[in-house]
Amino acid sequence: MNIYLQLIWAYLKIGLFGFGGGYAMLSLVERLVVQPGWISEQMFTDIVAISQMTPGPIGINSATYIGYTAPLQFPEFNAIYWGLLGACLATLSVVLPSFFLVLYSSHFIRRHQESGVIKGIFRGLRPGGIGLIASAAILLMNKANFNPDGTTRQLITSIIICLLSFCMVYFPIPRRGKKIKIHPISIIIIAGIAGFLLYYPF
Numbered sequence: 001m002n003i004y005l006q007l008i009w010a011y012l013k014i015g016l017f018g019f020g021g022g023y024a025m026l027s028l029v030e031r032l033v034v035q036p037g038w039i040s041e042q043m044f045t046d047i048v049a050i051s052q053m054t055p056g057p058i059g060i061n062s063a064t065y066i067g068y069t070a071p072l073q074f075p076e077f078n079a080i081y082w083g084l085l086g087a088c089l090a091t092l093s094v095v096l097p098s099f100f101l102v103l104y105s106s107h108f109i110r111r112h113q114e115s116g117v118i119k120g121i122f123r124g125l126r127p128g129g130i131g132l133i134a135s136a137a138i139l140l141m142n143k144a145n146f147n148p149d150g151t152t153r154q155l156i157t158s159i160i161i162c163l164l165s166f167c168m169v170y171f172p173i174p175r176r177g178k179k180i181k182i183h184p185i186s187i188i189i190i191a192g193i194a195g196f197l198l199y200y201p202f
Contacts, residue, residue, distance in 0.1 A: 011093035026136035038070040
């Protein structure tokens with residue numbers, strides 16, 4: 001049962017200190033989940049990709065996925081119901097701290113929203129959250145994402161797909177006098193199709 005206590009403790013910390021949203025907490029998730037050896041770096045990368053393509057916050061999705069897969073790495077917990085138990089515990093652990101914090105802080109902030117102390121805290125939290133998101137982006141720029149096979153062709157192709165995806169999100173496309181941004185879901189689908197066409201051995 002030690003793995004479940006570790007899961008609960010890890011995701012309580014992630015839920016309590018995961019300021020800035022799901023992407024901002026990725027570096028914290030990586031430190032608490034990958035470094036202990038529960039999952040590999042490649043599996044962590046796959047979890048992030050799956051969490052992006054499924055509905056719901058990435059923090060909760062990754063908690064459910066990791067909570068399910070982590071116990072299955074141990075022979076004594078190699079059964080589906082142990083994985084389901086881990087998924088439920090990890091998901092509840094990551095949700096409960098933020099639920100109670102938001103419940104209390106929303107009432108507190110509403111009463112003191114004009115306070116200079118509150119304004120100062122948020123002025124520090126906003127750039128801090130952006131920094132955490134940037135660190136998560138750098139964390140995912142690794143060999144497992146860009147060049148798992150170790151070939152120059154795949155590295156160049158991955159960089160091109162990454163840059164094109166960034167440009168499609170960041171730069172709007174002029175159309176009939178209006179500037180339209182491509183929806184992130186469309187970019188995920190396009191990238192998946194491109195990967196299939198480029199890497200599937202026909």
